[in-house]
Amino acid sequence: MKRFPPLPALHTFWVTAQCCNFTRAAEQLHITQGAVSRQVAGLESHLGYALFQRQARGLSLTEEGRAWQLCAQQVFGLIGDAVEQVGERHRTLQLKASTCVLRWLLPRLLQWQKERPDVPVELTTTVDYSVDFRREPFDAAVVYAPNAEQPTLARHLFDERLTPVCVPALLGSLRTPQDLQHQVLLHPTRDERDWTLWLKAANTQLSPPTQRHHFETLDLAMTVASQGTGVAIGDSALIGEDLKAGRLAMPFELRVPTGMGYYLVHPPGTEPSVGLIALMDWLVSQAQQSQQ
Template identity: 45%
Template sequence: MLKRLPTTKELYAFLVTGQKLSFTHAAELLNLSQGAVSRQVISLEKYLGVELFYRHARGLHLTPAGMKFLPQVEQALGQLGNAIESLSTENGKLRIKAPTCILPWLLPRLISFRSTHPEIEVELTSTAGHGVNFSTENFQAAIVYGQQQDPQLSYRELFEEILTPMCIPALPGVERLVESPTYLQDLTWLHASESQRDWKLWLEHAGLGDLQAGQNQHFDTLDMATNAAQRGFGITIGDVTLSAEELASGRLIAPFEARVTSGFHYFLVYPNQMVVDPRLVKFGDWLVM
């Protein structure tokens, strides 16, 4: 008789908790209560007969057994997901995850792809975040922002991030920028993060590294900062590819010729597999046309 194996719920609870080292964060990702996640991990520990975590007042740490078990569980669940996916029919949906900031660029391409390939149904899920975990999220591919870092993923570059200041043509004070870029300090700078990384990068590139804003406004994402700029709240650093339509229509202007590459890219990523879904290949080919 086969020995009963731990449930996938227990394994997923351990996997996400081990990655986040927090029952609270794991519960949020798994859409469960913190107590439920903790109980599932305890049940798994009892089944294995070993402790997987050191539990301290300051947080969780993996035990040696937990550190050894975590990559094995991640690989096993990934293989199980791939096996299930391989049994899906050709008419199944192609599930894609993408950050909201890329939707202005992605949606026209998705519409034209569906028009040309009506037999391939794409189910798009958008989120504010840029990451994906194929071990715990039911997607076949995702569009991510960053650099090629994970050897377990296949990357197809969509475009490189190129940054420059942007604002509406009627923003009070923007006309003075023609006289001198130092008048930027009289405007409100809109930031896509607390680090102000994009502004610092562009200012250094433009030889204005010592310039400071009169006022700063921070947002959680690039698209929120860009939307605020379109409403006249100030001037932001935007990606010329993502904002191409707004710049072409004149809804936004780029007052300076200086552009800077951030070193980051947008990629279509999916797990490394011996056989890649041909629908995914077609979709990737369409995006990079």
């Protein structure tokens, strides 16, 4: 059976070979110059040949030393990769998302944890639509932004398309958009711009007094609509789970794009981890499937 060289001595040799100087190697390894010299000499004794030529002006690698330098580079490169990959399995990814995308995102993250328990994800929700990676310690975020101003390094999930949503029990009383005149309209914004955009596209004008309520977020308006309180304007891309469960229904086919979209982003200037790349690829594929 072959006797493998001692790994600590091989690592000391590798560091020394990069600078060909015992003193600088000692500084990098945080040991004494004498310890470096002894470990290299011990490795040479184990191998049976010299790895360095000791000269008055310093060290130079022998032919065998150059061969071992390449081997050590591969060995410690593999060890470094293994440390990163194995360690990554136990690190929880930190993901930020606005509450408006939660209806779509949360069921998929639950499915992800079933399929990939080795890549745990912790979700932080907020009413904020953006992320500042300089101040916020997240690995990735789902942001809501204009399609014309796509964030840097963004992965597109889906575009926002507005359509009225209500409980299935109201479908019989909503034959045409004009029938909305007799319903309570639930607005996700105080300025009512979402309903205004959809009604204009539907070539429909409602006369006052139409009953209405205003909410802080689109998600909250759709939640209230699922309780049968009125008709909300919702994002058709986000309500797939509600449609399957029968909590919500879409009375009309018209879906109006707003020019806004949802994007998956990670901190610029950083290389995503293996686990984060897998999560992002999976979420993008889920978004594509949900749009089919």
